[in-house]
Amino acid sequence: MAALPILTIGNKNYSSWSMRPWLALKWAGIGFQERIIPLGPRGMGPNPDIVAVSPSGTVPVLELPEGEKIWDTLSICEWAHEQAPNAGLWPKDSIARALARSAVCEMHSGFAAVRQTFPMNLRRIKVGHEWSDTVQYQVQRIDDLLCGLKARFGSAGSPFIMGDRSIVDAFYAPVATRFRTYQVPVSAALQAWCDAIFQDPDFAAWDQAAQLETWIIPETDAA
Ligand SMILES: N[C@@H](CCC(=O)N[C@@H](CS)C(=O)NCC(=O)O)C(=O)O
Incomplete structure (x- = not known):
């Protein structure tokens, strides 16, 4: 059997960047081995x-x-698309693809306030978490962005943003979990997309593995 690529990731409970290419590879049907390196507390150094x-x-x-x-993360997702160009990781239409890439790049380089205030923590549900106006502005931006793309480029029978499960869904899946963890209200349309992510079998497998992990980052659990 041909050797498989190895994807090294952080803890499934906490590593939002790791979740994204892991989903993209699964969704594209690309075989890979997985190696987990537990992440330490923030600020610990390399x-x-x-x-x-x-x-x-x-x-x-x-x-x-x-x-x-x-x-x-994004380069791994692009590589996955090049290995399986018909898997739907990027839409075929060039405008749809350009806007999908813009949404992905906006997450890759932005939403710092959301990421800092809502650290990914799949095992946790936190009631009463508070957030700033800046964070709320970014939450609304994510809601408008994803629902706007879905209204324009989604397909009637699919709950996913661009129709097929795409790199957009992969890039924003960790955000769906952040909204679940910190009980962030979103529009009904965005909630329907979040629920579709939670019900996706590949996401569910990741989530279940995260629930069973025993590594703990106390600082994130106390956030
Ligand atoms: N821009 C990078 C960011 C990746 C990143 O920041 N990963 C975090 C974990 S989610 C990390 O490896 N941190 C180093 C550490 O915790 O030691 C990418 O897109 O892959």
Whole structure:
């Protein structure tokens, strides 16, 4: 059997960047092995176990059988699309694809307030969490962005943003879990998309594994 690429990820409970390419690879039907390196508390400095396998010192990183390493979430998703161009990770229409990429890049380089105030923590439900106007503005932006794309480019029979399960869904799936964890109210349309993510079998497998992990980052659990 041909050697498989190895995706190194952080704890499934906490590592939002790791979840994204893991979903994209699953959705594209690309076989891979998985290696988990538990993340330490924030501010601890470079993790030597991650530095040993990842040029950027961050996870996720995908190591191809010939030894090449792809060390960024979006690059791994792009590689997955190139391996399986008919899987629907990007839409076929060029305008739809350009706007889908814009949404993905907006998450890749933005929404810092949402990410900081709502650290991903799949095992947790926190009632009474508070957030700033800036965070609320970003929550509304995410709601408008995803629902607007779905209204324009979604398909009637599918709950996903661009019709097929795409890199947009993969990039925003961790946000759906943040809204669940911190009980953030969203529009009915966005909630329907969040519920579709939670019911997706690949997401559910990740979530279940996260629930069973025993590593704990106390700082994130206390946030
Ligand atoms: N821009 C990077 C960000 C990846 C990232 O920040 N990963 C975090 C975990 S979610 C990490 O590896 N942190 C290093 C550490 O916790 O030691 C990407 O898109 O892959």
